[in-house]
Amino acid sequence: MAVGKEIRTQIKSIKNTQKITRAMEMVAASKMRKAQRRMQASKPYAAKMRNVIAHLAHAHPEYHHPYLSARESVKRVGYILITTDRGLCGGLNTNLLKTAVVSMREYHNQGIEAELCVIGSKGTGFLKRIGANIRATATHLGDEPGINDLIGSVKVMLDAYDNGEIDRLYLVSNEFVNTMTQTPLVEQLLPIAAEKPEQELKHHWDYIYEPEAKIVLDALMMRYIESLVYQGVVENIASEQAARMVAMKAATDNAGDLIDDLQLVYNKARQAAITQEISEIVAGAAAV
Amino acid sequence: MAMTFHVDIVSAEEQIFSGIAEMLFAPGAMGELGIMARHTPLLTPLKPGELRIRLVGGEEQSIYVSGGMLEVQPHVVTVLSDTAVRAKDLDEAAALESKERAEKALQEQSAEVDYALAEAQLAEAVAQLQTIRRMKSKRR
Numbered sequence: 001m002a003v004g005k006e007i008r009t010q011i012k013s014i015k016n017t018q019k020i021t022r023a024m025e026m027v028a029a030s031k032m033r034k035a036q037r038r039m040q041a042s043k044p045y046a047a048k049m050r051n052v053i054a055h056l057a058h059a060h061p062e063y064h065h066p067y068l069s070a071r072e073s074v075k076r077v078g079y080i081l082i083t084t085d086r087g088l089c090g091g092l093n094t095n096l097l098k099t100a101v102v103s104m105r106e107y108h109n110q111g112i113e114a115e116l117c118v119i120g121s122k123g124t125g126f127l128k129r130i131g132a133n134i135r136a137t138a139t140h141l142g143d144e145p146g147i148n149d150l151i152g153s154v155k156v157m158l159d160a161y162d163n164g165e166i167d168r169l170y171l172v173s174n175e176f177v178n179t180m181t182q183t184p185l186v187e188q189l190l191p192i193a194a195e196k197p198e199q200e201l202k203h204h205w206d207y208i209y210e211p212e213a214k215i216v217l218d219a220l221m222m223r224y225i226e227s228l229v230y231q232g233v234v235e236n237i238a239s240e241q242a243a244r245m246v247a248m249k250a251a252t253d254n255a256g257d258l259i260d261d262l263q264l265v266y267n268k269a270r271q272a273a274i275t276q277e278i279s280e281i282v283a284g285a286a287a288v
Numbered sequence: 289m290a291m292t293f294h295v296d297i298v299s300a301e302e303q304i305f306s307g308i309a310e311m312l313f314a315p316g317a318m319g320e321l322g323i324m325a326r327h328t329p330l331l332t333p334l335k336p337g338e339l340r341i342r343l344v345g346g347e348e349q350s351i352y353v354s355g356g357m358l359e360v361q362p363h364v365v366t367v368l369s370d371t372a373v374r375a376k377d378l379d380e381a382a383a384l385e386s387k388e389r390a391e392k393a394l395q396e397q398s399a400e401v402d403y404a405l406a407e408a409q410l411a412e413a414v415a416q417l418q419t420i421r422r423m424k425s426k427r428r
Binding site: 038041042044046052094125134136137138146153155156206210211219223226227230 | 368411
């Protein structure tokens with residue numbers, strides 16, 4: 001039966017694809033859990049640092065760090081975009097890049113150009129195509145990125161800010177809401193919006209700085225920004241794995257539907273062939 | 289009994305230590321520091337070195353830090369530890385490397401970028417096809 005064989009081969013190939021997507025789903029699920037754990041582990045650092053910086057911003061008026069004060073005129077802006085290295089994760093990167101492009105276009109309409117730092121090869125490919133101004137990249141970070149993979153790229157943007165080449169710096173990354181939802185967010189990194197310290201300062205006190213305030217603050221600010229970017233990267237990995245898990249689950253389900261449909265067609269074809277054969281035999285017998 | 293204080297040691301990647309201590313020895317940028325409870329507020333960078341914590345009962349625990357920041361308040365001490373070895377030259381080199389990577393990615397028509405490009409074009413074509421199909425089915 002010629003028809004039957006074709007459909008059987010097709011069913012078999014879809015079954016193989018289904019096996020792959022199911023395996024990818026399970027791998028993504030386990031990687032997501034690990035990434036979530038890392039996400040939690042990186043939170044205390046940034047939280048502690050935010051406390052110290054909030055305190056500094058209030059307790060130390062005589063030295064004003066450039067990262068804390070907003071500039072009056074904005075001529076150029078910088079973006080740090082966090083995308084994934086690999087595909088097959090649904091609309092994660094597309095949504096993120098769309099959000100980024102919308103934000104950049106707003107500035108573009110005001111005559112303000114953007115400088116980009118791209119993390120992840122998916123973003124690099126897209127932004128290169130639309131002719132964006134890419135200053136630095138970091139790709140192939142793997143599933144467990146270290147902060148030293150990011151120091152260089154972040155420094156390029158911080159230097160640009162220090163030299164007045166950019167007047168604002170944004171971080172564009174995916175927020176991990178839950179397994180089903182990841183929302184792209186544009187956050188302002190620089191200048192740092194001064195937060196109120198957790199408890200109101202009852203009396204004025206300040207740290208002793210060793211060796212001096214400026215050096216300590218510079219080191220602290222740089223680390224703070226790096227830790228925020230690092231958190232973004234870790235969160236993006238969790239988002240990536242979650243999105244991939246959902247996408248692969250959908251793919252597995254779709255493959256199942258396809259197989260069911262094809263199975264039905266195959267059974268019908270088989271039945272038709274048998275019926276035809278019987279009627280041929282009966283007709284032959286009647287003729288004799 | 290000696291006065292105790294809370295010690296938190298965190299790095300950007302994980303929480304390393306959290307607990308009560310009697311005394312903390314840290315490699316400060318200006319020299320070795322010994323900190324006890326009710327120390328005056330202090331903020332200083334750390335050099336790479338050994339951090340020793342004397343726990344309640346006199347037992348000592350040592351942790352290696354590759355630099356970082358030390359924040360001291362009368363009853364809480366926080367160490368913001370670096371995970372990477374930091375130096376101005378090293379940071380500079382990393383920044384240069386990252387810039388070079390960007391330039392390379394922009395110039396060279398690597399297979400990966402081509403692939404991303406092809407993928408983007410394919411996605412566009414698929415979206416167009418879908419729209420056309422939807423319009424056709426509506427017309428019917």
